[in-house]
Amino acid sequence: MATGLMGDQVFLDLRVTYVIYPKDGTDMSQTAIIEEKVTAHAVPATVYTSRTETVGINFWLAVLSHASADILAVELAHEISSIYPQLAKDSYNPRYDTIRQATCIDFQDTPEPPDSTIDHLVFVCQEKGKLLQEYKGRYYYDNADPVLGRDIPVYIVDTGATLAHKDFDRIRNQVEWIHVGQDIGGGNANDDSGTDPNPDPNLRYDLGKAHGTGMLSLVTGAQMGVSKGVKPYLVRVPRRAVPSDTNGQFGQPTNEDWLEGISKVNDHLAGKSKETRAILLLAIHIPRSMFMRDGIDKSDGFAARMRFLLKDLVSKGVLPVTGTGNNTQTGTVIDGFPANYGRKDYDPIPEILVVGGVHSTVFALCSQTDFDHGLPHIFAPGAGVKCADGNCAAAITVGLAAYFLRLAQIGHLKIDKSPLGLKNYIISNGLKWSRADHKGRELPAIWNGVRLPEPSPS
Structure with a gap:
């Protein structure tokens, strides 16, 4: 659960950019579930999907309240690998030939x-x-x-x-x-x-x-x-x-x-x-x-x-x-x-x-x-x-x-x-x-x- 030093409710209502990683970014059914949930909780215009052309989804960025992030962490426990606030700051050894010294x-x-x-x-x-x-x-x-x-x-x-x-x-x-x-x-x-x-x-x-x-x-x-x-x-x-x-x-x-x-x-x-x-x-x-x-x-x-x-x-x-x-x-x-x-x-x-x-x-x-x-x-x-x-x-x-x-x-x-x-x-x-x-x-x-x-x- 997200925690903070300010008043609990004030902190939970605070909105910051979160990073959400899927367990398998190539699983379209999994990523669809995540996308739907994130969009429902986030400020819609702030949702960014790092979507690739060939290897699925890398992650999402979304502005969420800490309370919403805690809810998503529970609701998507089977689909996501990580959710956290974004902060602005062996073995085959073959034998080789060396380079031939015949050339200049x-x-x-x-x-x-x-x-x-x-x-x-x-x-x-x-x-x-x-x-x-x-x-x-x-x-x-x-x-x-x-x-x-x-x-x-x-x-x-x-x-x-x-x-x-x-x-x-x-x-x-x-x-x-x-x-x-x-x-x-x-x-x-x-x-x-x-x-x-x-x-x-x-x-x-x-x-x-x-x-x-x-x-x-x-x-x-x-x-x-x-x-x-x-x-x-x-x-x-x-x-x-x-x-x-x-x-x-x-x-x-x-x-x-x-x-x-x-x-x-x-x-x-x-x-x-x-x-x-x-x-x-x-x-x-x-x-x-x-x-x-x-x-x-x-x-x-x-x-x-x-x-x-x-x-x-x-x-x-x-x-x-x-x-x-x-x-x-x-x-x-x-x-x-x-x-x-x-x-x-x-x-x-x-x-x-x-x-x-x-x-x-x-x-x-x-x-x-x-x-x-x-x-x-x-x-x-x-x-x-x-x-x-x-x-x-x-x-x-x-x-x-x-x-x-x-x-x-x-x-x-x-x-x-x-x-x-x-x-x-x-x-x-x-x-x-x-x-x-x-x-x-x-x-x-x-x-x-x-x-x-x-x-x-x-």
């Missing part, structure tokens, strides 16, 4: 003068036993296809991107936009929803964090990207507020926006596939604690629906990649979404790849870990990356996954091309190797498999 190994230099460093790319190509300094700021890669990750579909559920940036010159015209909801004030924009759409250069305030822009650049930016020519699908969550010097808000989307964004990918991809045909970047970590209401965990509906959507995507040939969260002060337990689906004790989705972060040059741990439950599966640069704050490690690993998948598609890399096969290749003992941090902890991290060419005799 090419490299990308740090620009001179350097307007952006590529330490994270040097990390990606760093061979075990070699020092970063031996690379002289160069990113080495196998150019069997000189356009790394060429045409590999990558879905990025994030805040969109500011495509005018020069790092996107190569892929700007290849981007396709998929929008979630509507921006504050209505409509959508092909921009980064974490920023102010009309910044005043005369005002000194934080314009918000262009998270999606940073993630896209690490996947496939001309200078910053591990891959260089993927096919990007930007699933943009809406701008919920405009950053300003007065309200200090950053257009933060709701948890339901992120879930609906994933379902947009389910709708966009038709048919099943045993081979990987797309990669999904979820550079987010939503702690379970965000679903606590009056000391009760209300995450069941959200967690079950996200699991369903991700399993459906895997069946369609999608490799989902996510991070562990950036807060290293939360102890040694990871309990959030979507990382939980990679936990050994959480009925895991075997295909999901959960990536932790280390500093790109000093290898210091910079993300949450939960080694007792098998997380993360691997590490990648998550700090010392100039272009972005956020789950950089997941984005960098998505770029690497696209690079490997393209080499496999052209027959240059002999691996199991299923989502599980691609994940297992990335985290295989023949590829990953441990960088030790200042505390001596072994942190197994990504490598692109390219061996540093021997210097030419003088």
Whole structure:
């Protein structure tokens, strides 16, 4: 039952936005019952149904009194998984061949003068036993296809991107936009929803964090990207507020926006596939604690629906990649979404790849870990990356996954091309190797498999 500190009746009559999750969003008879009941109790104009084209209903939003929500929780006990107030704040390991070294190994230099460093790319190509300094700021890669990750579909559920940036010159015209909801004030924009759409250069305030822009650049930016020519699908969550010097808000989307964004990918991809045909970047970590209401965990509906959507995507040939969260002060337990689906004790989705972060040059741990439950599966640069704050490690690993998948598609890399096969290749003992941090902890991290060419005799 909903409770509050104000007078009981006043509290029960208070109307707020509730989230209602069905037990099975694909069961039309079940969802029809829920819809009828919710509509009867809610302010009709406030009812929003997150209805997909192919995978049923995600959830409903509705303005309800706390008393009505309590009634619905009883009347729909057999149909709904969760109802709560919305708050505005395993595994086959095959033997793989490594990349054939018969083709020329090419490299990308740090620009001179350097307007952006590529330490994270040097990390990606760093061979075990070699020092970063031996690379002289160069990113080495196998150019069997000189356009790394060429045409590999990558879905990025994030805040969109500011495509005018020069790092996107190569892929700007290849981007396709998929929008979630509507921006504050209505409509959508092909921009980064974490920023102010009309910044005043005369005002000194934080314009918000262009998270999606940073993630896209690490996947496939001309200078910053591990891959260089993927096919990007930007699933943009809406701008919920405009950053300003007065309200200090950053257009933060709701948890339901992120879930609906994933379902947009389910709708966009038709048919099943045993081979990987797309990669999904979820550079987010939503702690379970965000679903606590009056000391009760209300995450069941959200967690079950996200699991369903991700399993459906895997069946369609999608490799989902996510991070562990950036807060290293939360102890040694990871309990959030979507990382939980990679936990050994959480009925895991075997295909999901959960990536932790280390500093790109000093290898210091910079993300949450939960080694007792098998997380993360691997590490990648998550700090010392100039272009972005956020789950950089997941984005960098998505770029690497696209690079490997393209080499496999052209027959240059002999691996199991299923989502599980691609994940297992990335985290295989023949590829990953441990960088030790200042505390001596072994942190197994990504490598692109390219061996540093021997210097030419003088």
